[in-house]
Amino acid sequence: MTEARVSTRRHYLMCEPRYFAVEYAINPWMDPTQPVNAEVAVKEWTELADTYRRWGHRVDFVEPVPGLPDMVFAANSGTVVGGRVLGARFRAPQRAPEADHYRRWFVDHGFRDVFMPTRTNEAEGDFTWTGEVLLAGTGFRTDPAAHAEAQEILGVPVVSLQLVDPRYYHLDTALCVLSPGHVAYYPEAFSPGSQQVLRHLFPDAIIATQADAECFALNAVSDGRNVVLPLEATHLADRLIADGYEPTFLDIAELRKAGGGPKCCTLEIRNQVDNSV
Ligand code: ARG
Numbered sequence: 001m002t003e004a005r006v007s008t009r010r011h012y013l014m015c016e017p018r019y020f021a022v023e024y025a026i027n028p029w030m031d032p033t034q035p036v037n038a039e040v041a042v043k044e045w046t047e048l049a050d051t052y053r054r055w056g057h058r059v060d061f062v063e064p065v066p067g068l069p070d071m072v073f074a075a076n077s078g079t080v081v082g083g084r085v086l087g088a089r090f091r092a093p094q095r096a097p098e099a100d101h102y103r104r105w106f107v108d109h110g111f112r113d114v115f116m117p118t119r120t121n122e123a124e125g126d127f128t129w130t131g132e133v134l135l136a137g138t139g140f141r142t143d144p145a146a147h148a149e150a151q152e153i154l155g156v157p158v159v160s161l162q163l164v165d166p167r168y169y170h171l172d173t174a175l176c177v178l179s180p181g182h183v184a185y186y187p188e189a190f191s192p193g194s195q196q197v198l199r200h201l202f203p204d205a206i207i208a209t210q211a212d213a214e215c216f217a218l219n220a221v222s223d224g225r226n227v228v229l230p231l232e233a234t235h236l237a238d239r240l241i242a243d244g245y246e247p248t249f250l251d252i253a254e255l256r257k258a259g260g261g262p263k264c265c266t267l268e269i270r271n272q273v274d275n276s277v
Helices: 040-054 100-108 144-154 193-203 210-216 235-243
Strands: 010-015 058-062 079-081 084-086 125-127 136-138 158-162 175-179 180-183 224-232 246-250
Touching: 010 040, 040 058, 040 224, 040 246, 058 100, 079 125, 079 144, 079 246, 084 144, 125 235, 144 158, 158 193, 180 235, 210 235, 224 235, 235 246
Parallel strands: 010 058, 136 158, 224 246
Antiparallel strands: 079 084, 125 136, 175 180
């Protein structure tokens, strides 16, 4: 018997890729010599926002800023648990100014507990809330000291995980939370010790294949039942269906040129510690 999966209403923050471009290379997916079409990126992104609204979720928008081509990747600019906001501190100088635009959005929208990290912290790119613990990636972007800082500021237990493959430079390219306590991940993206930790925490996880990981299948967004994932992620989608989830496919070919997918474009605002994934 497959479990009945239950969706819960989510609140997401997104930023239109109006000024999307690949002008620098800060991950192995980015090639500034290849053409990029911002209009196509906007179409892909609009489809994602429409999908969330169709599912009944609330979506808010940050105004994009010219000269910040990666600002569409909202996930990198905040980790919000229990209404407390921990902002970002980017590793790449090209992205550094994004952090303050998002900080301002939170302050202007009534969030009173807004904190800015003192260590490199790429927010939900490297932090993901399972419903009980905050999984935290390091190895390429977020400083391990930022994990301890997140635990102090957000007041939730943090579990550090070591990423080892530069193609999966953020935790959200290698692992996604499907429903409270249920995850899918690509083991090879993690160090042997972290793989052991993941096996211990999530004995019933969906184990992704290399083909899944390569098309950014793990950069999926789940509301507990509906899961949006890249068009090519058919293998992982079959696994999800067998486990009671409902996949929706999205073309992210343009966004992937910057090394991003659905999850990268989505910052989740969790107002209560226990209300969501
Ligand atoms: N070009 C961006 C970077 O390298 C992509 C960020 C993708 N975001 C994510 N959450 N994985 O920083």
